[in-house]
Amino acid sequence: EDCPNVKLVREKIDLFVEVEAGAPDGHEILFFEEGDALIDGDPGDLQFVIRTQEDKKRNIKRVGNDLHMTMDITLVEALNGFSKVFTHYDGHKVRIERDEVTVPFHVLTIKNEGLPKYNQFKKFGNLVITFQVQFPKFMEKHQMTAIAKAFPDENIFKKEFYATLS
Numbered sequence: 001e002d003c004p005n006v007k008l009v010r011e012k013i014d015l016f017v018e019v020e021a022g023a024p025d026g027h028e029i030l031f032f033e034e035g036d037a038l039i040d041g042d043p044g045d046l047q048f049v050i051r052t053q054e055d056k057k058r059n060i061k062r063v064g065n066d067l068h069m070t071m072d073i074t075l076v077e078a079l080n081g082f083s084k085v086f087t088h089y090d091g092h093k094v095r096i097e098r099d100e101v102t103v104p105f106h107v108l109t110i111k112n113e114g115l116p117k118y119n120q121f122k123k124f125g126n127l128v129i130t131f132q133v134q135f136p137k138f139m140e141k142h143q144m145t146a147i148a149k150a151f152p153d154e155n156i157f158k159k160e161f162y163a164t165l166s
Contacts, residue, residue, distance in 0.1 A: 017048055022065060022116035025052040065125025066114045070132055071096070078102045078133045086127075088113065096129065104133045 017029055027050040035044035054061040059070040073082060081099040088094055094113050107130050114125025139147075 015046070019050060020118065022118040022120075023050050024064075024118055025050060025062070027118075062115065063128075065117050066128055067125065068128045068130070070130050072132050072134050073102060074134055075136060078104075078131070094127065102131050102133070104131070106131045 015031060019027075019029070029048040029050070031046040031048075035046040052062045061068050069086075071084070077098075079101055081097070081102075083095065083097045086094045086096055094110065096108070096110070098108070107128060110127040110129070112124040113127035117123040117125065
């Protein structure tokens with residue numbers, strides 16, 4: 001722009017970036033000679049770098065090809081079991097079921113439900129779910145009495161919890 005003999009004009013062009021499924025964080029996509037002109041007038045290359053962003057809405061983050069997710073369940077679901085459906089990024093449904101007691105921070109791994117492995121046909125990472133149990137903020141006296149009657153041996157919780165940690 002400082003030299004009066006060389007006129008540079010900025011052009012607007014549309015470039016389409018196709019990100020392949022499972023492309024890793026930091027993966028680079030290069031557009032040859034699509035960048036700004038260098039000093040001698042030759043255009044430079046334009047480089048896109050893929051950055052993975054955490055899905056805060058659904059509590060999901062990527063770790064390699066695995067998806068790590070935190071799932072909230074109610075106290076009733078934790079004690080009685082549950083069945084939930086998770087809609088994956090490609091639209092298919094994944095059923096998440098437990099038919100036993102789920103302690104807080106229990107981890108469930110569902111094989112081959114993570115992200116596609118880059119450049120590996122039909123190979124996927126895992127979906128790793130950590131359960132967060134939501135306890136009620138308030139209970140009526142009759143509810144507390146019913147729980148006390150249902151679980152007369154208070155050590156049942158301690159035994160189960162410590163058994164899952166070891």
